Amino acid sequence: MRSSAIGARITDFGPLWRPDGWATREHQVCLAHLIRDVQYAIDSGDAVFAPGLKGLLKRACAIGRRRDALTDGTLKIYEADLNRRLDRLMSLILPTKQA
Numbered sequence: 001m002r003s004s005a006i007g008a009r010i011t012d013f014g015p016l017w018r019p020d021g022w023a024t025r026e027h028q029v030c031l032a033h034l035i036r037d038v039q040y041a042i043d044s045g046d047a048v049f050a051p052g053l054k055g056l057l058k059r060a061c062a063i064g065r066r067r068d069a070l071t072d073g074t075l076k077i078y079e080a081d082l083n084r085r086l087d088r089l090m091s092l093i094l095p096t097k098q099a
Contacts, residue, residue, distance in 0.1 A: 031057070052089045056082065 035057055041050035063070070063078050070078070 031061075049089060049093050052085075052092070056085050056089065059085075 035054070038050050038054045038057065042054065060082055063075075063082075067075070
């Protein structure tokens with residue numbers, strides 16, 4: 001699967017990817033299925049977006065496992081870092097606006 005095809009699939013989930021618009025319960029994506037789809041993209045030859053997304057998901061899961069031991073401030077810092085990383089990934093596949 002090409003990066004552009006993955007980008008098209010990801011943008012279908014729009015609100016899922018931004019902290020100010022988390023998906024509703026009816027639109028949640030099973031993490032196991034998302035990781036499976038990312039691995040499929042890697043296995044199909046995506047060497048740009050999918051590996052980065054897999055790393056991002058692994059980082060988020062590692063933070064989630066430690067969530068109970070983390071302060072609210074630390075969680076906010078991690079959230080901001082994950083959002084920056086996601087923005088960088090998305091910039092690889094989405095066209096930028098021309099000024």
